[in-house]
Structures are given as structure tokens and as C-alpha cells.
Amino acid sequence: MERTNFDSGLNKMDKPFKLLLIDDDEPVLANLCIFLRDKKYDVTSASDGLEGLKLFENDQQGFDLVITDIVMPKISGMGLISIIKKKFPDTPVIAITGWGEYPEAFAVESQADKVLSKPFELSELDKVINELISSKKHKLQD
Template sequence: MANAARLLIVDDNEDILSTFYEFFNSLGYEVKTAVDGFAALKILRDKPDYFHCLITDLVMPNISGVGLISIVKKDFPDIKTIAMTGYGDHPGALASEARADIVIFKPVDLFKIERTVAELIGRKEN
């Protein structure tokens, strides 16, 4: 499956990470996960042209999702970004400020996120 869409999913909640991993993996996506922004950046720097889409929680230790999105937009401008938050409007506003492509509020609908991912990266692959 050489042309499978490649996702990096970042969340400090292991249950969310494993749920997302299983869900997207079962749909044929290639998925890598990270527990915080620092770990995510290491993965991105190891494979700079690899990922199509980053899905990140906003409130995390070390580097926040907002910080991560800002760095990704600057250093990896081809990667689409989806921010997830369960903390009302303020982190959502921050994510918009960091220029996330999409902001999604928790609890998330996995099928809705998958459609969003497909739309975001579909534009790039077609």
C-alpha cells in the first residue's frame, strides 16, 4: 500500500491514541502516534516529507498542540493540520491563530475526522 495516506496523531491520552490508531489503521491509513509535541517533532524531523496530515490535541505537556502546529506550518508547510480540543473556545481560537487547517471539538466523531482528513489530503493527491 505504497500510496496510503500517512498520518501523525498526537495526544497525551494513550486511550485516544490507541483508538485513533486502530480506527485509521483499519481504514488503510499508515499511522504513527506521539504522546506530545516534542515526540511528534522528532518523528517529523526524522521523516520530513513523509506525512500528509497531523492530527493533534491542543492541551499537552512539553510542546502544546498550538506550538506544534505553528512549527509544522513553518517547517513542514505541505502537512495538513487538524487540531482537537476539549476545552471550549479558547484553545480553538489559539489553533486558528496557529493556522490549523481544521479545529475539531472533543468528543470527536471518528468518521467525521476521517472524512475531514480525506478531504484535506485528497486535494493534494488528486
């Protein structure tokens, strides 16, 4: 059974979990990349929905989890999540947004596994990532 090391982005084989991070706000994208890489995740980033979709579709090994902004140019986060969930329903997706008063409604509408409202605590993001990856691993083992 593969175990998640909750202090870092490593599984028990010391292989980093692969995350796709998409946000059109460059400072947010850069800061999240630094934080997640410091946590030992293998992070691929994109600055708009179309670039993120291309990276997702062209990656041969697949991503363990996707984190995407909701409001972005070219393809919205909601559109991106819908495409990902149709093709790969077991891939966990975290939506992050600075828009709207009811982020839970975004989760239901977009099929995101979790929605975080900006600004959020980085520790909360790390906790949610670990929960979703752990849940995915358990589902795949059943």
C-alpha cells in the same frame, strides 16, 4: 492524476497515506490509531508534542497529514502546529481539543487547517482527513 479512495486511506497506487497522530491521552491515542489503521492509513503515533515533533522532523518520506491534540506536555499542540506550518506549510494539520468553547479560534491562532472538538464522530474525522489530503494533492498538481 492521483485519486483518493474515500473508503480507505489508500491512494490509487494502493500506497497508504502517512498520518502522524499526537495525543497525550493514551486511550484516545490508542482508539484513534485502531480506527485509522482499520481505514488503511499508515499511522505513526506520539504521546506528547516533543515526541511528535521529533518523529515529524526525522521522517524521511514526510507525512501526508498531522493530527494533534492542543493541550499536551512538553510542547503544546499550538506550538507544534506553528513549527510544522513554518517548515512545511503544505502539510495539512487537524487540531483536536477538549478545551475551550470556540475551537475555530484555535484554528486561526495555531494555523491548523481544521479543528475538531472532543468528543467527535470518527466518521467526521475520516471525512476531514480525506478532504484535506485531496485538497493537498490538488494544490501540488497545480
